[in-house]
Each structure stands twice: as C-alpha cells, then as structure tokens.
Amino acid sequence: MRYVSMGQVPQKRHVQFRDPEAQSQNGKAPLLVEEVLGYEGFSGNESIVYHLFSPCRVQDVGEFTPIVLEEWVPDTHVHRLTNTMPLEAFGDPYLGRRVLQYNGDVEIGMCIPESQGEYFFRDGEGDEVIFVHEGEGVVETIFGELPYGKFDYIVIPRGTTYRFRFDTPQRWLTIYTPGEIETPNRYRNRYGQLLEHAPFSQRDFKPPAELNTHRERGRYDLKVRVRGGYQDYVLDYHPFDAIGWDGYVYPYTFNILDFEPKAGRLHQPPPAHQTFQGPNFVVCSFCPRMLDWDPEAIVLPYHHSNLQSEEMIYYVDGQFGSRKGVNIGAITLHPSGLPHGPQPGLVEKSIGVTRTEELAVMVDTFKPLKLTTLSRDLDDPQYAYSWFEAEGEETATTVT
Numbered sequence: 001m002r003y004v005s006m007g008q009v010p011q012k013r014h015v016q017f018r019d020p021e022a023q024s025q026n027g028k029a030p031l032l033v034e035e036v037l038g039y040e041g042f043s044g045n046e047s048i049v050y051h052l053f054s055p056c057r058v059q060d061v062g063e064f065t066p067i068v069l070e071e072w073v074p075d076t077h078v079h080r081l082t083n084t085m086p087l088e089a090f091g092d093p094y095l096g097r098r099v100l101q102y103n104g105d106v107e108i109g110m111c112i113p114e115s116q117g118e119y120f121f122r123d124g125e126g127d128e129v130i131f132v133h134e135g136e137g138v139v140e141t142i143f144g145e146l147p148y149g150k151f152d153y154i155v156i157p158r159g160t161t162y163r164f165r166f167d168t169p170q171r172w173l174t175i176y177t178p179g180e181i182e183t184p185n186r187y188r189n190r191y192g193q194l195l196e197h198a199p200f201s202q203r204d205f206k207p208p209a210e211l212n213t214h215r216e217r218g219r220y221d222l223k224v225r226v227r228g229g230y231q232d233y234v235l236d237y238h239p240f241d242a243i244g245w246d247g248y249v250y251p252y253t254f255n256i257l258d259f260e261p262k263a264g265r266l267h268q269p270p271p272a273h274q275t276f277q278g279p280n281f282v283v284c285s286f287c288p289r290m291l292d293w294d295p296e297a298i299v300l301p302y303h304h305s306n307l308q309s310e311e312m313i314y315y316v317d318g319q320f321g322s323r324k325g326v327n328i329g330a331i332t333l334h335p336s337g338l339p340h341g342p343q344p345g346l347v348e349k350s351i352g353v354t355r356t357e358e359l360a361v362m363v364d365t366f367k368p369l370k371l372t373t374l375s376r377d378l379d380d381p382q383y384a385y386s387w388f389e390a391e392g393e394e395t396a397t398t399v400t
C-alpha cells in the first residue's frame with residue numbers, strides 16, 4: 001500500500017499534540033492519544049492514529065463467545081459444487097458470515113446480512129477481504145468512511161474498528177485469514193511501488209474518502225474477534241474518535257473490473273489473474289477479456305492436477321466457458337488429489353471464440369480445505385459426474 005494521511009497529524013511523531021478544537025483548559029487543550037498500529041511488531045507496515053480518548057478505555061467487559069464451525073466430513077472425495085443462491089438473508093455483517101470452507105490459513109464464506117447491526121466490530125487477529133457481489137454502502141472506520149459498491153473487494157486490516165452502513169440488499173463472498181492480505185511481491189519494485197506490468201496501479205486502490213471525528217459520548221458496543229471467538233466490550237465514547245492518522249495500514253477497496261486482465265497468444269495460467277496473496281493461499285480475479293489469439297490456440301484451461309493446492313471458484317457474472325451447469329452464485333471446489341478441466345464438449349465449442357465475459361473470484365489454497373455442514377446442505381452431488389458421458393453419448397467431437 002502507499003502512504004496516506006487524513007485529518008490532522010503533528011509535524012513529528014511522538015510529540016505533544018493537543019485537540020485543536022477543544023476549549024483551552026488552564027491554557028492547554030487536552031493532549032491527544034497517539035496509537036501506533038503496526039504489523040510484525042514494529043518491523044512491518046504501520047499507521048499512527050491520534051485519538052481523543054485512550055483506545056484502551058473500556059467501561060464494561062461483556063461476554064466472550066467462542067466461534068464454533070461444524071465440520072462436514074463427506075463420505076467420498078470428489079469435485080464439489082455448492083449452490084449459494086438459495087441462501088436467505090441472515091444476521092448482520094459480522095456474525096452473519098457463514099463459513100463454507102476453511103483451514104488454518106483461511107475461512108471462506110458467504111454473508112447476506114439482513115440488518116446492519118447496531119454495534120462496532122474489530123478483527124483483532126486477522127485480515128478480512130469482502131467481495132461485494134451485490135450491494136453498496138459505506139464502511140465507517142476509525143480511518144474514515146470507505147464507500148463501496150458492486151464488485152468491490154473491501155480489504156480490512158486487523159485492528160480496524162468499523163461498522164457497515166447500507167440500505168440496499170447485500171451479497172458478499174467473505175474471506176478471513178489470521179495471516180496478512182497483500183498484493184503479490186512480484187508486482188512491486190524494491191521500493192514497494194507497483195510495476196508497470198502489474199495488473200493494477202496505486203490509483204485503483206481506494207482508501208477512505210473522508211475522516212469525520214466523532215466526539216459523542218454515550219454507550220457504544222464493540223465486538224472484537226480474537227482467540228477464536230468474539231469478545232464484547234462497552235465503551236463510553238464513540239470509537240471513531242480520530243483527529244487524524246497517517247501511514248500504510250488502512251482499509252481500502254479495489255474493484256474487480258479495475259483488474260487489467262492478461263491475455264496471450266496461448267493460454268495464460270491462473271497466476272496471471274492473481275490479485276492478492278495470504279499465507280498458503282492466493283486470490284485471483286477472472287475478468288472479461290480477449291482470449292488467446294493463435295489460430296491453433298485452445299482458449300480454455302488445459303486439464304490440470306492440483307498436486308499441492310485446492311481450487312475454489314465463486315462465479316459472479318457472465319458465462320464461465322470452462323464449466324457446464326455452473327451458474328452465478330455457485331462455488332466449485334476442485335480438491336487436491338484429483339485432476340480437473342473443462343467438461344466434455346466445451347473445448348471443441350470454444351475454438352474460435354475470441355472473448356469471454358466471465359467474472360469470477362478464485363481462492364487457491366496450498367493446504368486442504370475442510371467443509372462445514374452448510375456446504376453439505378448446499379452440495380450438488382451430481383457435479384462429480386459432470387465429466388461423465390455414457391458410451392454413445394460423447395459430445396466432445398460432435399459439437400460445432
């Protein structure tokens with residue numbers, strides 16, 4: 001990320017900085033409270049926030065509620081299709097996230113919140129990516145107000161106190177990691193600036209648009225995800241009390257249609273679509289694009305075996321050329337140990353096609369994904385047979 005500064009910050013770090021709007025008390029306005037939010041101790045990226053109140057201040061400590069994921073261990077090891085479209089609105093933007101697939105590196109789920117929730121939230125020990133399939137609104141945060149819309153990735157670093165505000169229906173793919181969400185190192189020069197060949201530039205990453213300092217007092221509920229559960233607190237001040245901040249850690253949006261897709265004379269592998277990385281997983285964006293232009297090219301993916309990874313794809317929009325019977329809102333999971341590729345007939349049908357309108361988000365994990373009972377409830381057991389054709393019914397050479 002690049003350096004951003006919002007609101008008022010002093011000329012130097014770690015110096016006296018007083019509330020510029022407060023009435024003078026005995027000739028001096030109250031000192032502001034400086035908070036450094038940094039990764040990797042004091043060696044990673046950081047931001048410095050100037051608060052009206054100590055961020056340690058709590059009026060009451062509420063309940064701790066452990067997170068319980070109900071694992072589904074299927075009887076068989078096969079390719080899976082999970083149809084998320086029947087899911088109905090449920091919960092709020094935080095507790096309404098329903099995990100479908102997970103391991104120690106990442107949790108992937110859906111959230112269709114039925115309400116905004118009347119409390120503030122903070123992920124204390126993990127980074128979050130929310131892909132907005134449907135909906136628009138604002139994420140109000142300690143770093144300012146972050147507007148978002150359809151097809152945005154919203155990236156929220158740990159330590160960010162926030163809440164969602166929206167008045168339209170929402171449908172999100174949610175990704176949580178105890179690790180760090182980053183853009184790939186290979187897109188950056190040695191100073192961290194994005195390179196010319198990167199599929200996005202600094203301009204495509206949108207930080208908060210506006211910082212509003214809240215001076216209100218009252219009762220404010222805060223829920224913090226930490227230690228495998230949610231800890232509730234009560235504050236006696238509005239948690240968005242920042243006068244200013246600066247640094248490299250802040251929430252941002254990146255719209256998937258700002259990803260500049262790569263095309264080639266012959267087929268480009270999935271790393272060409274990579275958008276983010278986390279520990280032992282990547283996030284890729286499949287966007288509308290020109291297809292491979294060699295007259296002999298096969299424009300669909302070749303069959304491949306995920307020898308060290310599992311491939312999860314969420315289908316967002318358009319028609320996905322390499323999948324038959326997979327509709328918008330579906331998730332396919334091609335687990336390790338099994339090869340996968342286009343269904344019969346699709347390769348022949350694709351020859352000569354010059355463009356794809358597909359839009360999808362892929363998460364490839366390097367370690368196996370576990371499934372939840374919600375995956376079981378939404379599972380389409382026929383998908384495993386979608387490459388099978390009874391003798392005499394092969395379509396591979398008959399489709400024109």
Ligand SMILES: [Fe+2]
Nearest residue numbers: 304311334340
């Ligand atoms: Fe694949």
